Every structure is written in structure tokens, then in C-alpha cells.
Amino acid sequence: MRTFLLFILVLVAPRGFSVEFAAPSRPIIIAHRGASGYLPEHTLEAKVAAHVMGADYLEQDLVLSKDGVPVVLHDIYIDTVTDVAERFPDRKRADGRYYAIDFTLVELKQLKVTERFNPKTRQAVFKNRFPVWQSAFQIPTFEEEIQLIQGLNKSSGREAGIYPEIKAPAWHRKQGQDISKMVLPILDRYGYRTKADKIYLQCFEHEEVKRLRTELGYRGRLIQLLDNEPENQFLRTRAGLEQVAKVADGIGPAIPFVVSAGTNGTYQVSDLVTNAHALKLEVHPFTFRAEDLPKYASSLEELFRIFLVEIRVDGVFTDFPDRGVAFLRAQQNVR
Ligand code: CA
Numbered sequence: 001m002r003t004f005l006l007f008i009l010v011l012v013a014p015r016g017f018s019v020e021f022a023a024p025s026r027p028i029i030i031a032h033r034g035a036s037g038y039l040p041e042h043t044l045e046a047k048v049a050a051h052v053m054g055a056d057y058l059e060q061d062l063v064l065s066k067d068g069v070p071v072v073l074h075d076i077y078i079d080t081v082t083d084v085a086e087r088f089p090d091r092k093r094a095d096g097r098y099y100a101i102d103f104t105l106v107e108l109k110q111l112k113v114t115e116r117f118n119p120k121t122r123q124a125v126f127k128n129r130f131p132v133w134q135s136a137f138q139i140p141t142f143e144e145e146i147q148l149i150q151g152l153n154k155s156s157g158r159e160a161g162i163y164p165e166i167k168a169p170a171w172h173r174k175q176g177q178d179i180s181k182m183v184l185p186i187l188d189r190y191g192y193r194t195k196a197d198k199i200y201l202q203c204f205e206h207e208e209v210k211r212l213r214t215e216l217g218y219r220g221r222l223i224q225l226l227d228n229e230p231e232n233q234f235l236r237t238r239a240g241l242e243q244v245a246k247v248a249d250g251i252g253p254a255i256p257f258v259v260s261a262g263t264n265g266t267y268q269v270s271d272l273v274t275n276a277h278a279l280k281l282e283v284h285p286f287t288f289r290a291e292d293l294p295k296y297a298s299s300l301e302e303l304f305r306i307f308l309v310e311i312r313v314d315g316v317f318t319d320f321p322d323r324g325v326a327f328l329r330a331q332q333n334v335r
Pocket of ligand 1: 059060061165
């Protein structure tokens with residue numbers, strides 16, 4: 001009887017709806033470091049913009065301060081987005097870099113945050129984005145950002161989720177700090193506990209993904225990120241994905257692992273998404289940027305079409321969440 005009902009369900013289900021697959025019925029737009037195409041990454045201002053633009057999830061990259069407070073920063077370094085070299089010139093390490101973990105929260109709060117720049121040339125990484133050193137921005141703590149998002153969820157009546165990343169857990173341990181142990185109690189306190197809650201927790205290091213699920217007892221949705229590190233090369237294989245599926249709910253691969261560029265604007269789709277979907281893993285590739293398009297896509301919208309319509313990934317990380325939301329709305333109108 002159950003099999004028969006399932007069969008009927010499959011017959012009447014609209015195209016693209018899978019009975020077995022627990023992923024959301026519509027792909028999600030993840031604001032990569034906030035609306036970072038418009039405002040300096042990981043500022044509260046960039047998160048407000050992303051929320052108002054209608055992003056489904058807002059990303060937080062997390063590192064620890066010297067006093068163990070999770071703050072929202074993409075790098076373990078702070079010399080790519082702040083004036084630390086001017087304010088604390090004698091606090092760099094032997095390698096010439098300034099590290100968030102060498103500064104207390106009080107000190108980090110004294111820094112001026114700006115659009116990302118190259119610390120050697122002092123030039124903006126993305127020339128057409130928000131001007132470097134213009135206006136006043138600060139490094140937010142993870143808690144400050146959650147409070148802001150939950151406030152906007154209430155006032156707008158639309159619940160955007162959070163998408164925090166545990167950055168460099170092995171490196172943090174070498175510095176004598178356990179970042180996951182500092183982040184998980186905050187998630188618990190703000191109600192991000194189960195797979196029904198609007199959170200995806202993400203990490204590149206597979207050992208830490210396993211640890212979060214087992215030793216540390218995290219029960220919410222978990223994403224294994226995939227980059228070019230040697231351990232990740234195995235994880236991208238069918239056998240590797242099976243290993244991932246034991247602990248995680250999805251993968252976050254870099255764009256070239258899903259689609260590779262051929263000659264004359266052609267492209268090839270790898271079997272990564274097919275394999276992941278067969279294991280009921282969601283797929284959220286990164287990063288969709290208007291200024292950084294692969295050769296086979298003439299516009300950001302064309303890139304969205306290839307991934308969201310043709311390959312049917314479950315979400316995308318984009319610096320331009322407004323354009324992702326507009327693309328999905330246009331798709332719904334077409335149907
Ligand atoms: Ca990230």
C-alpha cells in the first residue's frame with residue numbers, strides 16, 4: 001500500500017519534485033558574506049541589505065578573537081579588510097600578517113573595516129564595488145549578527161536563515177583554541193538546534209564535520225565544503241560522498257567541480273551533483289560573482305540558469321543576492 005501511494009505521489013508530483021529527496025522544493029539564495037557585491041563583506045550593513053533583498057540564508061564566516069569570541073570575518077588575517085596595519089603596526093607576526101586571534105574583542109572593535117583590498121598593493125580586489133576606506137564599518141561578533149538577523153526576521157515577517165562557517169578549526173587548535181566549542185553554545189542559545197531550524201553549518205575540514213556531528217552532538221543541518229585541498233579530492237568521488245553522507249546533509253563545492261569550461265564557450269558538467277543527489281545530499285556551489293564569470297557564461301543570470309535550471313543544484317552562494325532572488329522569481333513566472 002505504501003509503495004502504491006508513493007507511486008501515485010510520483011505520478012502527480014510537479015516536475016522537479018522528488019518524493020524521496022528532502023531538499024527544499026525551491027533552490028535557496030545564500031548571501032555570500034552578505035550582499036558583498038554592494039557593501040564591504042561581513043559588515044552588519046551588508047547583512048541588512050541581503051535580508052531586505054530577500055536572500056534565503058545569510059552567510060557568516062567565523063574566527064575567534066584572542067579572548068575566544070566568535071567574530072564574523074572571512075580570513076584568519078585581518079589585514080585584508082581593516083586598518084590594523086596603521087592602528088597596531090607592531091602587532092604583526094614574523095610572516096608580516098596580522099591575525100584576528102592575536103587581538104582581543106575590544107581591540108578588534110577599534111578597527112575600521114573596509115572593502116577587501118590587497119594588503120601589498122593597497123588596491124581594491126573588486127574595482128567596481130564599494131570604495132575602499134569609505135564610510136565607517138566594524139567587525140561584528142557572531143551574536144551581534146544573529147540578533148540583527150532575528151530582529152529583521154521579526155520586523156519583516158520573513159525568516160532568513162543563517163549559514164555559519166567554522167573557519168580553520170585545526171589551525172585554531174594549534175593556537176590553543178577550540179572554535180567549534182565556542183560556536184555551538186551560541187547556536188543553541190539562539191534556537192538553531194535541529195534540522196527544522198533555519199541553519200546550515202558549514203566547514204571545509206572533514207574531520208571537524210565528523211566531530212561536530214558525533215563528539216560535539218550538533219543536530220542541525222551540516223554542509224561539507226569542497227575545495228582543492230588533497231583530502232577534499234577524495235571527498236568529491238562517489239566513495240568520498242558516501243562518507244560525507246554519513247554525517248552531513250549536503251556539500252558546498254567550488255563552481256569548477258560542478259562545471260568545467262571547454263573550448264569556444266562550451267562546458268562540461270561533472271557527475272558530482274548526480275552522485276550527491278543520489279545520496280540525498282543537497283548541493284550549494286560557490287561563488288556566483290558578476291565580475292568573475294567563467295568563460296561559458298556571458299552573464300551572472302546565464303550562470304544561475306546553468307546551475308539552477310539545467311543542473312538543478314539546491315542553492316547558490318552569491319555576492320549579488322538581489323539578482324539571485326530576481327532570477328528565481330522570473331523562473332516561477334515562466335512556469
Ligand atoms: Ca565561507
